[in-house]
Amino acid sequence: MFDLNIKGSSYDMNLKLAVQAHNYGWRHINFSYNQNEYDDALTFMNDLKEELKELIDIDCTLYIESNNPSEIRKTVRKYRDRSSCISVLGGNLKINRTSLENNQIDVLSRPYLKRYDSGLNHILAREAKENNVAIELFFTDILKSYLSHRSKVLANFRDIYALHRKYGFPLILSSGAESVFDIRTVKDFQSVFEQTGLSSSEVINSFDVAKNILAFSKDRKNLILSGVKVVGQ
């Protein structure tokens, strides 16, 4: 029950969100901050972790919001060692491609944002699989839209599900919650995605993918090349 993208804000607000998430059955949440807020967030994150130690695991996601591919590359290089998960906000085709070609990036978030299509095709799907970059779908995109716009978001989700089944790139589902009103129980979250066309095993697998991303990031220093790892002496 891993949620890698809850919008982080102040210490008190994060505390409220984390307690609510714990009450609703989540085991680990990541608060996301963009590149301008990330350094400030790290200053109080350890205190927050300490306070919530008994209830829930928390961590920080760097959520890069930029339309410039070279700025994204620079930011990734700067923060790679300091963040457990690096996510890039998609929507722009150039950004989608840059993110999926960079194996230092963990997640491409919302490739369908502000688009008439899913933002992915067979080539990008293959890149995502090769570089092990996960595609992230947001629950709040369904929650906060209605009528024809919601249908279009769901249609984009279904296109991504089809590519996920064919090419096998990692898929993760996040709430994208900004307040306590956006958090739902784990079972509710699962059943919404099951209604949109995923099977229950695929939904559970998406939680495992999120867990693996965090585990992989912790061990990243020991990974020299893909498939080559320094083991304990």
Added chain:
Amino acid sequence: MKLKVLPKSQRKHNHYLVLDIKSEEELTKNDFTSIAWEACVRFQGENNTANFNLWTIELIENSEISFYKGYKAILRCQRDFEDEVRSSLALVNNFNRRQISISCIGISGTIKGCSKFI
């Protein structure tokens, strides 16, 4: 003249959802019923919602936190359609332009069994 009650074997089987509601606006039982119906009709369509056999059993005011009011509700729905109903309710996010959130915290086969979730 009243209709005779159907024999037990021919009645519909129901399950009861226990819901945790947070709302910026005060809710009545009628408000909640219309929210639940509208959510189901909107997400699942008229044809599917006809199967759900929705009925509000109870709406209990629970707590008042600084910026929202908390309620617990028991909602009846037909067996085998719990996932459809809970997903529809999870996608409710406003009522009268004020924020609201509905989460299902338990399911039981009897009303009595719901008490352990409240």
